[in-house]
Amino acid sequence: MTNRLSNETLAHTAVRKPAYERADVTCGIVHLGIGAFHRAHQAVYTDDLLATGDTRWGITGASLRSTSVRDTLAPQDFLYTVSSRDGKAAPSNRVIGSVLDVLALSEVGQLERLCELISRPSTHVITLTITEKGYCSDQRGELDTDHPDIQRDLASPLQPVSTPGVLALALRQRFETGSRPLTILSCDNLSGNGRTTAKVVRTMLSATSPEVISWLDDNVAFPSSMVDRIVPAITDSAIAEFENENGYLDNGLLTPEPFSQWVIEDRFAGDRPDWASAGAQLVRDVHPFEQAKLRLLNATHSALAYLGLLAGYETVHEAIKDPAIARYVQRLLDEEITPVVDCPTGMNVDDYKASVLQRFSNSAVPYRTAQVASDGSQKLPQRIHPSLFARLERGLSSPLLSGVVAAWLRCLQAPPGGVPINDPSAAAVASVAQAHTEPLELIQAIVKETDQFNSLAMHNRFQVELADALAKFQQHRATAAIQAIASQR
Ligand code: CS2
DSSP states (O other), X not given: OOOXXXXXXXTTOOSXXXXXXXXXOOEEEEEESOOHHHHHTHHHHHXXXXXXXXXXXXXXXXXXXXXXXXXXXXXXXXOEEEEEOOSSSOOEXXXXXXXXXXXXXXXXXXXXXXXXXXXXXXXOEEEEOOTGGGGOXXXXXXXXXXXXXXXXXXXXXXXXXXXXXXXXXXXXXXXXXXXXXXEEEEOSSOTTHHHHHHHHHHHXXXXXXXXXXXXXXXXXXXXXXXXXXXXXXXXXXXXXXXXXXXXXXXXXXXXOXXXXXXXXXXXXXXXXXXXXXXXXXXXXXXXXXXXXXXXXXXXXXXXXXXXXXXXXXXXXXXXXXXXXXXXHHHXXXXXIIGGGOOOOTTOOHHHHXXXXXXXXXXXXXXXXXXXXXXXXXXXXXXXXXXXXXXXXXXXXXOHHHHHHHHHHHHHHHSOGGGOOOOOGGGHHHHHHHHHOOSHHHHHHHHHHHOOTTGGGGGOHHHHHHHHHHHHHHHHXXXXXXXXXXXXXX
């Protein structure tokens, strides 16, 4: 008999199980971009919500390109274990049952199933974790109509390949079938993620189905949300170790930290899942929560990733143990970021920073520097650039923030260990970075040929500080450059 997790084998395991009858659960939520983060975050809140007895909120997930999540979870009846680890006590394991099905949209007929599901009156919410680049937006959060996927979807709106294109098609079908209001809830690390989602979807619909726009404006809500939980990519050895210790095989295993936070703007159209009963915070304004998280937590994560990669560390928890890097990020947070962040009322910023650094040090949740370093061309404008811009506007210097941007550029220019950073949108920046060795010349070429630095570029001071930091990375070994930049203040 197989020991692989499934409805049948679950009964014979000692693990904590879904506290509801899965057979009673119906689909009320469609999720686009079903990766590890969604499964360890929103799906866990939803699992708790289902346990309160409200069984309308099962999730159907969808992957736009890959079939791997569907292939992994289908043989397990879409069950998987969340094994959270604080590095001190034994892992805390629970099996999540809120995901009912996963569609792989690259396969024939699956897009039609998705649109049919979204047009049902019983579907009330679409959640998204499609990563920063999935929005196909430009630096201003508008739909990037030069994006190759968007050009394709504008030409063939019935066979969309981008998320804005898929949403536009599904919304048109919901409109045509006379369906009820709907909420589209972004759960990605973007500032004003609801506003960006609304803009890209509305622009796509205006171009492809203008007759749907007034229905959209009256019936579809795009609240913003802030999501937080560190969920590393799973490894084969973690799966094997888990099987050894727990007696069942779970290829869908996730090993996040125990911490989890979800702050949702309370602006839904139609029925709303009571995620507050599962610990989510529903608030009027998410902006201060988003801002604090992106500019303190995610900014530091990116800093650790690029500095760590340059210094030869494979994981974030190893990088933060390096005294030069630890000192750099502490000063970055205290001296450059904190003075320009508006935190939510009641938040103690010192406690928050301490808890973030503590969470990054958790060796039981090994997070690869290369994973955080991916897609920097999309992440840095959310995480680093706003603090830099605020300081420039106040006439303040920012050697440490500029140093993070320089470390990113250096990773593109001379990939550590010869392994290119995964960042498809940075191809243009990388080719400029590799064509110029003189730092200021390179930065001026990036400003001229790309919109990567957007409004930062007009500040001469930014260009000079960035060039200065990049020169240090070019001229010295990583640790010496990190020390030299950190001691500039
Ligand atoms: C990380 C985030 O990979 C990354 O870019 O910074 O995924 C981070 O782990 C989460 O935002 C934490 O909530």
